[in-house]
Amino acid sequence: MFEPTGKTSVTSRLFSNGPVVTILLSLLLLFAVWRRWNRGSQQHHGLSPPQLRETIPYVSNAFQFMTNKKAFIARATEALEKSPGHIIQYQLGPMKMYLMGNATTNVHAAIFRSAFTADPWILRIMENAGYQPSDLATLSADTTGNASVPYRPRRRGSDIEKDAPTKNQPQQQERVWYPLHKMYDENLVSAKAVDKLAPYYQTFWIEQLPSVEQGWIEDVKVGDFIKSHMTHAATKTIFGSLILEVNPGFVDAFWGFEKHVETLTIGLPDWLNQPAIRGRNKFRGMCRKWFELADTQYDWTRSDTPDWEPVFGSGVAKGLAGWAKSLGFKADTMGPLYILFFFGLHANPIPIGTWMVMELLKDPALLQAVKEEVSQCYLDDDPKRLDHRKLQTMPLLQSIHAETLRLHMGVLLTRTCTEDVTIAGYTFPKGSVFQAPTEVGHLDETVWGAPGHPASDFWAYRHTKEVTVPNEKTGEIKKQLQFSMDKRSGSFFPYGGGGPTCPGRNFAKAELFLTVGVLVSRVEMEFVEWLNPDGSHSDRAPSTGANYANAVAAGPDRDVKVRWRRVW
Numbered sequence: 001m002f003e004p005t006g007k008t009s010v011t012s013r014l015f016s017n018g019p020v021v022t023i024l025l026s027l028l029l030l031f032a033v034w035r036r037w038n039r040g041s042q043q044h045h046g047l048s049p050p051q052l053r054e055t056i057p058y059v060s061n062a063f064q065f066m067t068n069k070k071a072f073i074a075r076a077t078e079a080l081e082k083s084p085g086h087i088i089q090y091q092l093g094p095m096k097m098y099l100m101g102n103a104t105t106n107v108h109a110a111i112f113r114s115a116f117t118a119d120p121w122i123l124r125i126m127e128n129a130g131y132q133p134s135d136l137a138t139l140s141a142d143t144t145g146n147a148s149v150p151y152r153p154r155r156r157g158s159d160i161e162k163d164a165p166t167k168n169q170p171q172q173q174e175r176v177w178y179p180l181h182k183m184y185d186e187n188l189v190s191a192k193a194v195d196k197l198a199p200y201y202q203t204f205w206i207e208q209l210p211s212v213e214q215g216w217i218e219d220v221k222v223g224d225f226i227k228s229h230m231t232h233a234a235t236k237t238i239f240g241s242l243i244l245e246v247n248p249g250f251v252d253a254f255w256g257f258e259k260h261v262e263t264l265t266i267g268l269p270d271w272l273n274q275p276a277i278r279g280r281n282k283f284r285g286m287c288r289k290w291f292e293l294a295d296t297q298y299d300w301t302r303s304d305t306p307d308w309e310p311v312f313g314s315g316v317a318k319g320l321a322g323w324a325k326s327l328g329f330k331a332d333t334m335g336p337l338y339i340l341f342f343f344g345l346h347a348n349p350i351p352i353g354t355w356m357v358m359e360l361l362k363d364p365a366l367l368q369a370v371k372e373e374v375s376q377c378y379l380d381d382d383p384k385r386l387d388h389r390k391l392q393t394m395p396l397l398q399s400i401h402a403e404t405l406r407l408h409m410g411v412l413l414t415r416t417c418t419e420d421v422t423i424a425g426y427t428f429p430k431g432s433v434f435q436a437p438t439e440v441g442h443l444d445e446t447v448w449g450a451p452g453h454p455a456s457d458f459w460a461y462r463h464t465k466e467v468t469v470p471n472e473k474t475g476e477i478k479k480q481l482q483f484s485m486d487k488r489s490g491s492f493f494p495y496g497g498g499g500p501t502c503p504g505r506n507f508a509k510a511e512l513f514l515t516v517g518v519l520v521s522r523v524e525m526e527f528v529e530w531l532n533p534d535g536s537h538s539d540r541a542p543s544t545g546a547n548y549a550n551a552v553a554a555g556p557d558r559d560v561k562v563r564w565r566r567v568w
C-alpha cells in the first residue's frame with residue numbers, strides 16, 4: 001500500500017503496479033476521445049483558475065486520485081489555499097473539474113445555489129448502474145430541478161436566452177425530478193416519516209444482537225458485526241423482510257457492489273472493470289428479483305398505506321416503485337434504481353456508525369458518559385424502548401456524531417452550472433463541472449482546531465460547551481453540557497447542500513443514535529485488541545485508509561476485537 005505522504009515518485013509507483021498502468025492507459029484513451037468530442041466547448045471568459053500541478057500532464061493527477069485519495073486531497077487543499085479565490089482546475093480522465101474550497105470564505109457554498117445542478121452527475125451514475133437509455137432520456141429532458149418551483153435559467157446574454165424558458169420545458173405535472181424529491185420529503189425527510197421508521201429500525205437492530213442466554217461471547221469483531229447487522233436492520237426497515245428472505249447473501253452482495261461504485265461511476269470500459277461489473281450485476285439481479293416478486297405480491301389497490309409491511313417495507317421503497325411506474329420506466333431500470341438507493345442507504349451510515357462505536361471502545365470514560373446519556377432516553381410509556389428524538393438531543397452523543405461525520409465524511413460534492421456563472425472573480429461557461437471536497441471545510445485547523453485538540457484528531461467534546469443553569473426548584477446553579485457548533489456549521493456539510501442535499505439525513509441520524517444507544521445499553525463490551533484486515537493483531541487503532549472513495553464516508557482501516565454479552 002502506498003504511503004499517504006506521496007514521497008515515492010509517481011513514476012516508480014506507476015510502473016510497480018500492473019493493474020494501475022492499465023487503468024491509466026484507459027484514462028488516456030478516454031481523454032483522447034473526450035478531447036475530440038469536447039473541443040471548443042470550454043472557452044473561458046477571461047482568466048482561468050490555476051491548474052493543480054502534475055508531473056505527467058493529464059495523467060499524474062488522475063493516477064493519484066485513483067490510487068491515493070488522501071494524498072490527492074492533501075495536495076489539492078494546499079493548492080486551494082494558495083489559489084486566489086480558492087478555486088483550482090484539474091483533469092480527471094475525460095473530465096475537466098474545478099475544485100473549490102476554503103473554510104474561511106466557504107466558497108463551496110456557491111455550488112449550492114439554484115444555478116447549479118447535480119443532475120448530469122446523477123445521470124452518469126444512473127447510466128453506469130444500468131438505467132435504460134429511454135428512461136435516462138426522460139430524466140435528462142427535465143431540467144427544471146428538484147424544487148417545487150421549476151428552475152429557469154436567468155435571461156442573461158443571448159446564449160442563455162436561446163435555450164432558456166418555457167417552450168420545451170415540461171409542465172409541472174410532467175416534471176420528473178420534483179415528484180421524486182417530493183416523495184422523499186414525505187416518506188423519508190419529514191419528522192413524521194422518521195417517527196414512523198425509527199421504531200422499526202430499533203426493533204430490527206435489537207433482533208440482530210446476540211441473545212442474553214448466550215452469555216459472554218469471545219472474539220467478536222465489532223466492525224464486521226456492525227457492517228453486517230446494521231445493513232440487515234436498515235434494509236429490513238426500508239425494504240421489508242421479503243428482499244432478505246428471497247436473496248440469501250444479500251448483505252454481502254451489497255458490499256461486493258459498494259466497494260466498486262467509484263470505478264463504475266468514472267465509467268471505465270467494462271473489459272477493464274470486470275470485478276466491479278460482476279459485483280454490480282449480482283446485486284442488481286437480487287434487487288430486480290425482489291422487485292418483481294414484491295410488485296406482484298403487494299396489493300396496490302389497498303387504500304391505506306401501512307407504515308411498514310414485509311413485502312415492500314416502508315413508503316420509500318413503494319414510493320420509488322410508484323415514481324418509476326408513473327414514468328413508464330423499463331423493467332431493466334428497476335434493478336439499477338434500487339441499487340443506487342441502497343448505496344445511499346448504507347454506504348455512509350454504516351462506516352459512520354462503526355467509527356462512533358470504535359471511539360467509545362477506545363475510551364472507557366467516554367463510553368460510561370454516553371451510557372449515562374442513553375439511560376435518560378427511555379420512552380415514558382415503554383421503559384425498554386429508546387426515544388430516538390430524546391437521544392438526538394443528548395449533547396455528548398450529538399458531539400460524537402458530528403465529530404465522526406466531520407472526520408470521516410469525505411465527499412467530492414459535484415455540480416454542473418446550468419448558466420454562465422461568476423465565482424471569486426472567474427467566469428465559468430454553462431456546463432462547467434465543480435467539486436467541493438468536504439475535507440477542506442471539515443479539517444481546517446483555523447475553524448476546528450482547539451488547544452491540545454488539532455482538527456485532525458477525534459475529540460468527543462469538540463462540539464460541546466459548558467453552560468450554567470439554575471435548578472428550577474432550588475435555584476441552585478449547576479453546570480451542564482450543551483451541543484454547539486459555534487457558528488462553524490458553514491464549514492460542515494456532510495450531507496451536501498442545495499437541491500440534492502441527502503434525503504436520508506434525518507433517518508440516518510435516528511438510525512445512528514439508536515445503533516449506538518441500543519448497543520451500549522444492552523451489551524457489555526470489553527476491549528481485547530485492534531485487528532489488521534487479515535485478522536492478526538494490530539499495534540495501532542484504526543485510521544482512515546489512504547484509498548477511500550471520496551464519494552462516501554471512509555471506514556476504519558482496522559477492526560476491533562472485543563468480548564461481549566447481552567445484558568438485557
Ligand code: HEM
Nearest residue numbers: 344345348349352411494495496497500501502503504508
Ligand atoms: C451518515 C449518513 C449519511 C450521509 C453523511 C449522507 C450523505 C449524502 C451526501 C453527501 C449526498 C449527496 C448530496 C449532495 O450532492 O449535495 C447524499 C445523497 C443521497 N443520500 Fe445520503 N447520506 C447519509 C445517509 C443516507 C440514508 C440513510 C439514505 C436513505 C435512507 C440516504 C439516501 C440518499 C439518496 C437517495 C441520495 C441521492 C439524492 C439525490 O438523488 O438527489 N442517505 N447523501
